[in-house]
Structures are given as structure tokens and as C-alpha cells.
Amino acid sequence: MERIFAIDTPKHVGETISVSGWVHTRRDHGGLIFVDMRDHTGLVQLVFNPDNIDVFGVAEHLRDEFVVRVEGEVKARAEGLANPNIDSGSIEIVANNIEVLNRSETLPIQPFSDAQASEDLRLRYRYLDIRRPKMQRTLERRAEMFSIIREFMESKDFTEVTTPILANSSPEGARDFLIPSRLHEDKYYALPQAPQQFKQLLMVGGVPRYYQLAACFRDEDPRADRLYGEFYQLDAEMSFVDDGEVVRATFDPLIKKLSTEFAGKKLLSEDIPRISYNEAMERFGTDKPDLRFGMELVELTEVFSSTEFGVFKNAECVKAICVKNGASLSRKQIDSFTEIAKNEGAGGLAYITFENSEVKSPIAKFLSESEISELKEKTGAEDGDTVFFGADRRSVVNAVLGRLRNEFATHFDMKDPNIIALLWVVDFPFYEWSESGSKLDFGHNPFSMPKGGIGTVREAKTDEEKLSIVADQYDMVMNGYEICSGGVRNHSPETLYEVFAVLGFSKEYVEEKFGAMINAFKYGAPPHAGCAFGVDRMFMELMGEDNIREVVAFPKNGSGVDVMMNSPSLVDEAQKKELGLFS
């Protein structure tokens, strides 16, 4: 009979049981050996006496991480000998038989040491790293989250449908992973960046509500919050929905439940706010604001419209953030924040500190007293605070101050890990200036519905008017991380042609690039809307981690390499030949 030993089970005292696991530590007293045995549930102490000389002899040669099965009698530990640090600490198992199921070489890393090995080595020996209780728990928790998600989705009548992994290259979006076709010369499959087109085709197919915990593949450089290559989405779509609010309201309860019941955190607010893209950019300088702290951007363009200070006077936009207790920042620290500001496109970083009723600032001499008092009032700056300015084109000011707001919050420890702040950013611009700035382009993606319908697009004559069109498109943000993106889809072929035509694309172009979907839409496509949550990233934040690789069993490293499996790897010439590839 196999037993696990997480829980102190004094009721088994006197029984002879069999336990299996790993040798966690061994304490050899010469004439008495203790072994802490470990499995996924915890530790139990085994005792080896020399009366059973054969078993004792085996125990003498046990080493860390040997895999053993031990049979023995459960005994209550004598008074004063209990170990309160382990769950089974009031008992021990006196071994009367042992079988070494496998040996272990000396470990290349010490998974159970306080000093954690470098991430590179942990990934190289991930199977050892996973033996750590924390990793064990993470994997269990992830499974638990998936289970909650499935239960929720099914309770809302969503049907799980799996969609192809061997799919098509998509013209928009990220770089694809391509797979050469053996049967069709010069042709390729692509791994899906998301099941986007398939789920829309399911809507056309009459599936009322679809969901999938879907693998998605993108060949883009990773980040701390972005895995290389592959990740999972909770992908969902609902037919006969023409208002994004229906989708958002559907998912609010799930995310709240995961934040509170599952992750044990507190919501910043029970009601999840909806903020327009424009408002988010103006107030927080980003489309994924962290609402756990304030420090909002304050508009000061008017205040400095006729100032002596040329930098402010001539700027299209002047804004500021008030950093509480900013007076405590050293010169060196301010320099490093200036560096960050410059990386975001700022020319420099002007600031003004209010301390001991004095105004300290390199730019104070350019500002009038009334300007200073007005900015103090508008920013709410008090004694001890520092106000940091951005003065440039509006987009640059927002980017710079948005980034600084985040950096200051980190510096001053304003991101409470026990709080989850959720919001929906809505009304993304349908069109925006292309990178070169010379022409219009789609804001997010071309498949969402312009709010107000196609009439809005037709009425927009000038660039200005076109830029003010918003898409019924929305992102959910959790503590500054974008965890979901969705939209009401454009399900009408005619309308799709028109929104592309605004940018100068012909009907033929649209047909060629998005043929399958357009074609399907010609045969009675219902209105539909949906969204997709990045579950790895969401899980990371719920677990309080700041590196997404910590919550995934086998992630690639920053160079897209699996250092354990050695992928990507070379393949046989014969394999390449069969695929028509020659090196």
C-alpha cells in the first residue's frame, strides 16, 4: 500500500506502511540514520536502526535525490522529538525494508538551497527545478485556474472547440512560424498567432458561443512578461452580439473570481471601470495603466502658454506628474529617471521640488511666481513633493510621463502586491497615423467594427474626422498588464471593403488577403464579438510574479532557445530533402 505523507496522521501509528519518494536529506549518526523522504506532498522522517543490518547497509549508501521505496512501521515520536517544521513531524517511519528504485548523481544545482541557481541553469535542469515545492505549487495552481476557467465558461454555455495548429500565415500581426509542406511544393503551413479567423468562422457556422484554451504562436522577441514562441489564450467569441459591453460584462465575474477567490487578493474596486483609450492616454500616458496608484498626468499647457521659459512656451503640450516625497530623490536617482525619460523621446527632464517652503529647481528662475503657484495648485504638490514635467508633442509627453509614472511607483513601492486593479480600456482609434506619419493606417486591426457603424466611416471626410472614429475594441488591464484584447467584429463583406478602401486598398486586395473569411461572411454571418485573455501573463500577476517564465513549466529563454531540450536544433539532411529544403 502506497501512502502519501503530507498530513500528520497519528491514526496510522502502529501500522506497517510503504512509502516512496526522494531522499531529501540524510543524517548519518554512525549507529543510527535518519532520512527525510520527500514527495510532492511534503516530508517524512525515516529511521534506520542497525538491528536490521541489511537495510541499514543500504541506508548508509543513500545519497541526495535517490529514489526509494521503504516499508516500515509508523511510530509516534517520543516527547520532545517531534519536528514542528514538517506536517508529519509527530511521527516517523522505522524502516524494516528498503528498495532503491533509482540512484542520482550529484546534482548540478541545489534546488532546495536558499541561494537559487541562475535562471539559465534552472531552465537547463528544469526537471530538478520543478522538484521545488514552489514550482510544484505553481503547476498545481495553474491547473486549478484552468479548471475554474473551464467551469465558468461551460456554465455560461460556451462550447470548447479546438482549432488547427497547422494553419495559415496571416498577413497582419506578428511574425509567423512557418512549416514547409511535404505534399505541396513551395507551400507552407503557419502556426496560428491566435485562432482569430477560425473562431469567427465558427460563428458563421452557427456555433453560438465558442471558447478554447488555445496555444498561440508568435515569432517575436520575448520580454519579462512575454514568452518566446508560444503561449496560451482563453479565446472566446459570442454570436449575435454587436456591443462590446456584452462581452466585457460576461467576463467581469470570471476575472474578479480569479483575482479574489482564486488568488486571494483584494480588488481595488468592485466595479471594473471602463476608460476610453484617449482618456487613458491623457490621464496615465499609456493604454495599460496601473490603477493601484494615482500620480496622474496633469495638463499644464495653458498655464505655460505665455511663460518666459521657451521650452514650455513653444511646446505643443506641457504636462506634469507630482511625485510624493520626491524631495528624497538624490541627484543621481533623478539622473537615472532623466535617462529613462530620454529613452522615451524626451529632450530632458525638468522638475521642481517643494521643500521647507522653498522652491528648488534648475528651471525655477524661468518661471513666474504665479506660474509656480498655479502649477502647485493644479498638481496638488505639497511640501516634500517633486513635480516632473514633459514638454513636447502630445504623444511624446504622454509616453515619457506615462513611463516615469510607472518607474516612480516602483521606486516608491506604490504597487501593492495584494491588490488587483482591473479596468477595461475601450474605444481604441479605428485609424491612426502610420509609423512614417505620412498616411493613415489601421489602429489595432481591420476586423473590428467602427463604432456607429459604416455610416460613421462614410461621413468622415478629413483625416481629422477619420482619426476620431473609434473601434468597438477593448483591452482589459490588470495592474498595468494588458491581459485581454477583444472587439466587436466586422461581419459584413461590404463594410470590410469600405474600411479598407479608406486606406486605398482595393476590393481585390482584401479578397486576396482575407479570402476565406470574406467568403464566409457572404453566406449569412451573424454579428459577433469576442476577446482573448493571455492566461500565462494573467496567472503571473495573480501569483505575484514579475517574470512569466516563473509560472510556465518549460519556457524558452530570452533567445528563443530551450536550453534543456536544445531546441531549435539541426535536423537530418534526409528530413530536409523530403521537405524540398536544401542547405
Added chain:
RNA sequence: GCGCCCGUAGUGAAGUUGGCCUAUCACGCCUCCCUGUCACGGAGGAGAUCGCCGGUUCGAAUCCGGUCGGGCGCGCCA
């Protein structure tokens, strides 16, 4: 592709204003001793030419150039 940071025994760190480094410490490993430990204890031992290549210098872990590897960020990316 670009910027910043990092690379010292198996692991984690110290040393990095050039010499006292014949490279320090902890954990781990090996041998021996030990019958109540639980981070067991005790005695002893092995293990690193300081990522790699080149340069400066009487002398380089330390300075310079290059290169490789890793991390973070930008570009990119729902």
C-alpha cells in the same frame, strides 16, 4: 537590430582605485568518526589557470578592444 547590466570551483557569493590573489567564504562533493538528529555534529580532503580571444603593463580576475553566453529594456509584438 539597438541600449544598459552581468559572466570567479558543482552551486551561490566576495575580491574588480592593477602587485599583499600561491584567488576568500558558504553550500554541495569525497574519506573517516559518531545511536535521536531534523540546516545533525566532529576531523580531514579534492575541486577555479576568474566565459573565450587579443592588447596595454615588469605584473591583469581587476584596465582596453573584440567575441560568445545570460538578464532587463527599446524596436517588434494583442
